[in-house]
Amino acid sequence: MKDVIIALDFPGREETLRFLKLFGEERPWVKIGMELFYREGPDAVRAIRDMGCPVFLDLKLHDIPNTVKRAMRSLANLGVNMTNVHASGTRAMMEAALEGLTPDSGERAKLLAVTQLTSTSEEVMRRELLIHATMPETVASYAMNAQAAGLDGVVCSPLEAKLVKEHCGKDFLTVTPGIRFADSKADDQARIMTPDKAFDSDYIVVGRPITAAADPLAAYRRCASDFAKTK
């Protein structure tokens, strides 16, 4: 493990494929999110997967268990490597998601739960979501719920990855967005870390520091080599 996942937050398929061409024969892990999926649909996912890039389909499902199970059944056909739900959807919803994602035969995608978005601060969580536990307590408890539901890991801030490993064990995956170089902008992220400090992350998800860089390939390489130092 210890891979960099590039967040392909582009509005359309054209821009996305143009971006991936910069990587030549290299096939980086990529994350396809709502923006691209809602505009271009499953075909764009298949096209990127068929190029040979491992895909994390980041749609963060959150609905009643039966709806999530059926939605996951549809997504299972896309052949992605990783996908996710919100842990706040409850343990029953996560169990239903896993059931929907599991095919009758063959391998299923890894299923992760989003604990708290890396754009949410503890203060906002308290004031708007009325969660009065601390951020670490909330993340640890959501991660344990995800593990109890049979999920493979969580999406969390790199600042909380160690805590998740302490509560759920080293094999429980930590996939962490909110990564910034020391010299790049935080944008809308609130809980961030540099790649060379993400010791307890199995995968780091990096968007704008790579996609908005003057030289995205160089930014990707810098990120990968900084992250490799944490092995």
Ligand code: C5P
């Ligand atoms: O551009 P940036 O590096 O901030 O991109 C981070 C990516 O990770 C975005 O696609 C965002 O949707 C996603 N993400 C996140 N926080 C989470 C889960 C996913 O930032 N908790």
